[in-house]
Amino acid sequence: MPPFSDTQDRIAVPAFTASKSLAGLAGLVNLRDAQAAAHAADGAARVTGNPAIVVSWGLADVLRTASGLVTASGDRQPVVALVAVEPADRAHVVGALETSSRTFLDAGSNGLADVADECIEALALRAPVAVLLPDVESLKVGLSALSERLAAGRPTFESPKLEAIEDLPEVLGELREARKPLVLVGHGAASSSDLEAIASLARLWEAPICVTFGASGMAPDRLEAFVAACADDVPVLAAGTVPWTEALARADVILALGSGLSEADWFGLTDARVVRTPVIRVALSPEPEGVADRTVIAEAGEFAEALRKELERGGVMTVSGWHAKFTEARARWTELVDSEAEKDAQRDRLTAPLAMREIVSAATANTVFVGEGGASGMWLASYGWRRPVVIPAQHASIGASIAMSVGIREAAPDRPVWAIVGDGAFFYCDRELAGLAERGQAFTAFVFADRSWNAIRLVQTLFFKRRTVGTDLPSVDYAQIAEIHGCDAVEVRTPGGLAQALAMAQEQRERPLVVQVNLEKGSIPFVGANLILAELDGVLTKLLGAMGTSTLVAATRDFPALRSNVRVILGALRK
Amino acid sequence: MSRETLFGRIAPNGAERTVARLKAHGVSLVISIPGSQVLPLWDAVDRTEGVRLLVPRSERSGAVIAEGYGLAKGVPAVVANTLGPGVANEAVAVASARLSEAPVLYLAPNQPPNKRPRIEEVFQGLDHAAFMEGSAMEQFACDDSQGLEASIDAALAASLGEPSGPVRLDVSFPIFFSRSARRSAAPLRRLPARPPQVGKGAELLLGLESSAVADGHLLNAAGLAGDAAVHPGVDTPGLGLSFALGLRLGRTRAPVAIVTDEESLLGQLEVLILAQQAGVKVSLAGLGVGPDASQRLRRIADQTGAAWLPIDSDTSPADVRGAILERQKGLTVIVG
Numbered sequence: 081m082p083p084f085s086d087t088q089d090r091i092a093v094p095a096f097t098a099s100k101s102l103a104g105l106a107g108l109v110n111l112r113d114a115q116a117a118a119h120a121a122d123g124a125a126r127v128t129g130n131p132a133i134v135v136s137w138g139l140a141d142v143l144r145t146a147s148g149l150v151t152a153s154g155d156r157q158p159v160v161a162l163v164a165v166e167p168a169d170r171a172h173v174v175g176a177l178e179t180s181s182r183t184f185l186d187a188g189s190n191g192l193a194d195v196a197d198e199c200i201e202a203l204a205l206r207a208p209v210a211v212l213l214p215d216v217e218s219l220k221v222g223l224s225a226l227s228e229r230l231a232a233g234r235p236t237f238e239s240p241k242l243e244a245i246e247d248l249p250e251v252l253g254e255l256r257e258a259r260k261p262l263v264l265v266g267h268g269a270a271s272s273s274d275l276e277a278i279a280s281l282a283r284l285w286e287a288p289i290c291v292t293f294g295a296s297g298m299a300p301d302r303l304e305a306f307v308a309a310c311a312d313d314v315p316v317l318a319a320g321t322v323p324w325t326e327a328l329a330r331a332d333v334i335l336a337l338g339s340g341l342s343e344a345d346w347f348g349l350t351d352a353r354v355v356r357t358p359v360i361r362v363a364l365s366p367e368p369e370g371v372a373d374r375t376v377i378a379e380a381g382e383f384a385e386a387l388r389k390e391l392e393r394g395g396v397m398t399v400s401g402w403h404a405k406f407t408e409a410r411a412r413w414t415e416l417v418d419s420e421a422e423k424d425a426q427r428d429r430l431t432a433p434l435a436m437r438e439i440v441s442a443a444t445a446n447t448v449f450v451g452e453g454g455a456s457g458m459w460l461a462s463y464g465w466r467r468p469v470v471i472p473a474q475h476a477s478i479g480a481s482i483a484m485s486v487g488i489r490e491a492a493p494d495r496p497v498w499a500i501v502g503d504g505a506f507f508y509c510d511r512e513l514a515g516l517a518e519r520g521q522a523f524t525a526f527v528f529a530d531r532s533w534n535a536i537r538l539v540q541t542l543f544f545k546r547r548t549v550g551t552d553l554p555s556v557d558y559a560q561i562a563e564i565h566g567c568d569a570v571e572v573r574t575p576g577g578l579a580q581a582l583a584m585a586q587e588q589r590e591r592p593l594v595v596q597v598n599l600e601k602g603s604i605p606f607v608g609a610n611l612i613l614a615e616l617d618g619v620l621t622k623l624l625g626a627m628g629t630s631t632l633v634a635a636t637r638d639f640p641a642l643r644s645n646v647r648v649i650l651g652a653l654r655k
Numbered sequence: 656m657s658r659e660t661l662f663g664r665i666a667p668n669g670a671e672r673t674v675a676r677l678k679a680h681g682v683s684l685v686i687s688i689p690g691s692q693v694l695p696l697w698d699a700v701d702r703t704e705g706v707r708l709l710v711p712r713s714e715r716s717g718a719v720i721a722e723g724y725g726l727a728k729g730v731p732a733v734v735a736n737t738l739g740p741g742v743a744n745e746a747v748a749v750a751s752a753r754l755s756e757a758p759v760l761y762l763a764p765n766q767p768p769n770k771r772p773r774i775e776e777v778f779q780g781l782d783h784a785a786f787m788e789g790s791a792m793e794q795f796a797c798d799d800s801q802g803l804e805a806s807i808d809a810a811l812a813a814s815l816g817e818p819s820g821p822v823r824l825d826v827s828f829p830i831f832f833s834r835s836a837r838r839s840a841a842p843l844r845r846l847p848a849r850p851p852q853v854g855k856g857a858e859l860l861l862g863l864e865s866s867a868v869a870d871g872h873l874l875n876a877a878g879l880a881g882d883a884a885v886h887p888g889v890d891t892p893g894l895g896l897s898f899a900l901g902l903r904l905g906r907t908r909a910p911v912a913i914v915t916d917e918e919s920l921l922g923q924l925e926v927l928i929l930a931q932q933a934g935v936k937v938s939l940a941g942l943g944v945g946p947d948a949s950q951r952l953r954r955i956a957d958q959t960g961a962a963w964l965p966i967d968s969d970t971s972p973a974d975v976r977g978a979i980l981e982r983q984k985g986l987t988v989i990v991g
C-alpha cells in the first residue's frame with residue numbers, strides 16, 4: 081500500500097475544503113464548491129485506498145458536502161467529512177449527514193476528541209464518516225488532530241476468525257459442489273483483501289472472476305497487482321461488459337467477496353430474482369440482507385484461502401471448459417469493441433468507441449482514468465478496464481469527474497490523470513478547472529461532446545419506440561469555456577484531430593488541457609438499465625410484452641450490446 | 656386522458672396521470688435532469704399542451720430556478736430529478752426554498768418498497784426522505800397507484816400552505832410506468848390561491864447574489880438601491896443566477912435583473928446558456944470592473960450567447976437602471 085501523501089506540509093492526509101473561513105489552513109486544498117470538495121476527497125480515497133478528509137462550515141456548504149458524500153458513501157470510500165454549522169442550523173443538516181455517510185458522529189462540546197476512536201473504527205470498516213462539530217474553532221482543531229492520527233497508520237479492522245464460524249465446513253462443502261462457480265470481487269475485497277489469494281482460488285477452482293463496478297475503481301497499485309496475479313489463465317471480466325453479464329447469468333453458484341451486491345440490479349439477480357443463481361456472500365458486515373442466500377461474516381482473502389485448501393483436499397467439481405469459455409468470451413468481446421472502433425477508423429468517423437480506444441492506447445501505463453455514470457463512462461469501462469478506472473459505481477453519478485480528479489491529482493501527484501467527461505455533465509463541476517489551472521497542475525479532460533444526454537437518450541429510444549424528448553443538448557463551445565477557466569483547450573472533430581490532441585496531452589504540461597471531442601450521437605456498449613427496469617412490476621415478461629418483440633428486435637439494431645443482453649434475459653426466463 | 660390507438664383505448668400510465676393532475680392544478684413548468692426512472696414523465700409532459708419541460712445542466716441549478724420561479728409566480732414549478740444521486744444534488748436548494756418560503760414541488764421517483772429494506776446497497780439507492788428531513792418543509796410518499804392523484808393534491812396544497820415552501824413527494828417509480836385499469840381519481844379541489852411573494856407592483860424585479868452586495872456600492876452605481884431585492888433563502892454565493900432565471904420564468908412581465916460578481920458568474924456559466932435555450936434574452940454588463948475584467952466578461956457574453964450591455968463607470972446610475980428597464984422580457988446580469 082502506498083503511504084499517505086507526503087506532499088502537504090502540515091496536514092498529512094489529503095484534505096479539501098471550499099469554505100472561506102477555513103481557507104488558508106496549511107495543507108488544505110481549496111476548491112470553489114463544497115460538493116466538489118467532497119468529490120475531491122472521494123477521489124483521493126479511491127486512488128490511495130486510504131482515508132481523505134473534506135471540511136465544511138455553514139449550512140450551505142455542509143449540505144453541498146452531504147450531496148457529494150452520497151457518491152463516496154455508495155462506494156464505501158473512507159472519506160471523513162468534518163463539518164460544523166451555527167447551532168440554529170443543526171437540525172437542518174443532521175438528516176442529510178446521517179444519510180450520506182455510513183457513520184454519523186455528533187461531537188459534543190469537546191469536539192473531535194470524544195468521537196475520534198469511533199471515527200477511526202468506522203474508517204477501518206471503510207465506511208464514510210460525517211462528524212458534526214460544535215463550531216468552526218473545533219473544526220480546525222479536529223482537522224489537525226484527525227490528520228495526525230490518520231497519518232500514524234491506516235485504520236485496520238479486526239475481522240472475525242474463520243475458526244469461529246460454526247457452519248464453515250458446510251459452506252465450504254456446498255461451494256465445492258459447484259459445477260459452474262464464479263467469483264465476484266467487490267469493492268471491499270478489492271480494497272483490502274489478499275488479492276493473490278483470491279486469484280489462486282479462482283485458478284484452482286477454474287472459476288472466472290467478475291469484478292464489480294465498485295471494485296474496478298480499486299487503488300491503481302492493487303489493480304496492477306491483481307491483474308498480474310490473475311495472469312492469462314484466470315479470466316477477469318470487467319463490470320458491465322457482455323461476458324460479465326453472461327458469466328453471471330450462467331454460473332450455478334456465485335461467491336461474492338466483499339460486495340454489497342448493489343450491481344445485482346445490473347444483471348437481473350435482484351430482489352425480484354429474475355436470475356436465480358444462489359449467491360454466497362463473504363463480507364465484514366451482515367448488511368444488506370436480501371440478495372445473497374447466505375452471508376458469511378469473514379475476511380474475504382482468508383475465506384478464499386480456506387476454500388482453496390478445501391478444494392485441494394476434496395477435489396474440484398467444475399465442469400471442464402467452464403472458465404475457458406470466458407477466456408474466449410473475453411477475447412471475443414475485446415475483438416468486438418476493437419472492431420467497433422476499427423470500423424469507424426476506416427470510415428474516418430470520430431465516434432465514442434474510436435475516441436475511447438485511441439485515448440486509452442495513448443495513455444501511459446500509470447495513468448489514472450476518471451469517468452462518469454453516462455455513456456462515456458460505459459465506453460471507458462469497456463476499453464480501459466485493465467487500467468485504473470475510477471467511476472462512481474453504486475450511484476453512477478454524473479458530474480463528479482473533474483472534482484474527483486482534483487483529489488486524485490493531490491493524492492497521487494506522480495500519476496497522470498485523464499478524465500472522460502460527458503457534455504451533459506460538464507457544467508456540474510467545470511469551475512474546478514480554474515483551481516487546477518491556478519495551481520499549475522497537469523490534468524487532461526476529454527469532453528465527450530455528443531450533444532446529448534446519451535445514456536438516457538438511448539434508454540428513451542428503447543422505451544418509447546425510438547421517440548426522443550428533451551435529451552438533445554445545444555452545441556456549446558466547451559473548449560472556449562475551459563479557456564475562460566484558465567485551461568489550455570482544443571476542439572477536435574476527426575480521428576486525425578484527436579491524434580494531435582493526444583500528442584498535446586502526452587507532453588509535459590503545466591496547466592490542465594481540455595479536449596472537446598465532437599462525436600456523433602451513437603450507441604452504448606452495454607445496457608444494464610434495461611435489466612434494472614425489467615423489474616417493473618417485478619415481472620420481466622410484462623416488459624417484453626409491453627415493448628413487443630418487434631421493438632426489441634429493432635432495438636437490438638440500435639444497440640449491438642443489447643443482442644447479448646436479450647439472450648441473457650431470455651436464457652434467464654427459461655431457467 | 657386515455658389514448659385511442661389501433662388496439663383500442665389504453666389506460667394512462669402513472670406518469671400521464673401525474674402530468675394531467677399537475678396541469679389541472681395550474682402547474683406549467685417541470686424542471687428535470689433525466690434518469691431512466693423519470694422518462695415516462697418527460698414523455699407525458701411532451702404530450703401535454705401547456706406544461707413545459709426545462710432541462711437544466713445540474714440538479715442543483717434546476718432546483719434553485721424553481722425557488723425563484725415559485726416566489727415570482729405563486730404557483731410551484733415541479734422539480735423532477737432522477738432518484739439517488741439526482742435527488743442528493745438538490746439538498747442546498749431545498750433548504751434554500753424552505754428559508755425563502757418558496758413554493759416548490761419536488762416530485763421524485765423512488766425505489767419500490769421491496770428494495771427499500773436494503774436501500775443503501777441498491778443501485779442508486781438513497782433514502783430520500785431521511786436525507787431531506789432537515790431541508791424539506793414537508794414530505795409525502797406514494798407507493799400505491801390508486802392514491803397517486805390524492806398525494807399530488809396533498810403535496811401541492813402543502814407547498815402553498817401557511818407558510819409556503821418546498822414539499823417533496825416520493826413516488827415508487829414503477830407507478831410511473833404502469834397502466835392500471837381506469838378508475839375515478841379523487842375529485843379535484845382547487846388549491847389555495849397564492850399571490851406571488853415577490854415583486855408585487857414593482858417596476859423591476861431585482862435578484863441578488865449574496866457575495867456581491869456586501870456593501871451597497873454596486874447597487875448605488877446601478878441605480879438599483881431603491882428597488883426591492885430578493886435573494887435565495889440560503890445566503891451563499893453561486894446560486895444567484897439560477898435564482899434570477901427562475902424569477903424571470905415565473906414573472907411574465909417587467910424586467911428582471913441580477914447583481915453578481917465575476918467568480919459567482921464563472922461558477923454558473925451554464926445558466927446563461929440555459930436561459931437562451933428557455934427563450935430568455937440575457938444581457939451582461941460589468942460595472943466598476945477594470946478593463947481586464949471587462950474583456951473577460953465580454954468574452955463570456957460571446958461564448959454564452961448573451962448580449963453585451965455597453966455601460967461603464969461613466970454611465971450614470973439612472974441610465975444603468977434605464978437600460979435594465981428597457982429589457983422588459985429579458986434578464987440583465989450586472990457584474991461588479
Ligand SMILES: Cc1ncc(C[n+]2csc(CCOP(=O)(O)OP(=O)(O)O)c2C)c(N)n1
Binds near residue numbers: 453505688
Ligand atoms: C447526478 C446524476 N444525475 C442524473 C443521472 C442520470 N444519468 C445517467 S447517465 C446521464 C446522461 C449523461 O449525459 P452526458 O454527461 O452527456 O454523458 P453521455 O451519456 O452522453 O456520455 C444521466 C443524466 C446520474 N447518473 N447522476
